[in-house]
């Protein structure tokens with residue numbers, strides 16, 4: 233399975249310019265034979281312009297139509313990073329998953345909002361995990377700050393995901409956290425992690441790139457640099473069985489111990 237990670241500088245507040253950028257790069261990935269392309273967090277407007285409420289995509293209609301057309305015309309699966317969706321007067325940081333025929337397979341609203349950046353003042357949080365199948369492969373996606381919540385990611389693994397997608401707008405100076413947390417999540421859950429970051433800037437944020445594909449042993453199969461790039465790698469899902477039979481953490485875990493009496 234060949235996967236392309238579309239790492240690009242999102243133009244703050246300019247949806248049409250970003251649609252154009254995404255279209256060109258996804259077409260390029262499809263021409264190079266990729267089965268899937270993965271977009272970063274808030275690829276339509278960036279993280280986020282001051283007039284985000286007015287610019288937001290009502291019910292995500294524009295993004296869904298765009299992604300569905302692009303997927304079908306390129307015959308490629310799309311993990312549609314995330315976009316700013318307006319619903320009932322609230323904003324959500326929403327990911328759409330689309331198959332290679334252009335069918336919407338699932339959607340996800342970011343659940344852990346990045347309070348150090350005031351994200352909770354702008355967005356409403358989601359409340360459900362995003363697990364889905366593309367072909368017959370079980371997968372899951374989270375968004376950016378969700379990566380810091382190992383218990384959330386573990387639920388995706390327990391639900392059977394073999395690949396976890398992490399669209400992000402992760403800034404400097406925390407590149408080391410990005411790299412270590414993505415590898416740790418892959419090792420502890422013994423699944424593939426496909427993490428796509430943006431690059432460039434938005435306001436005071438300077439996004440750190442380094443989109444990565446990591447195997448269930450924690451090896452980095454492909455990694456980008458700081459700038460604009462399509463990072464492509466191939467994954468072989470059969471290694472999961474082998475790794476889980478060598479060190480079987482799913483058999484050996486002790487969920488009956490994992491609660492605090494009277495404490496959180």
Ligand SMILES: O=C(O)CCC(=O)C(=O)O
Pocket residue numbers: 279345346349375376377378380401402403406409
């Ligand atoms: O956790 C971090 O360091 C970055 C998270 C973030 O920027 C986000 O969720 O938007």
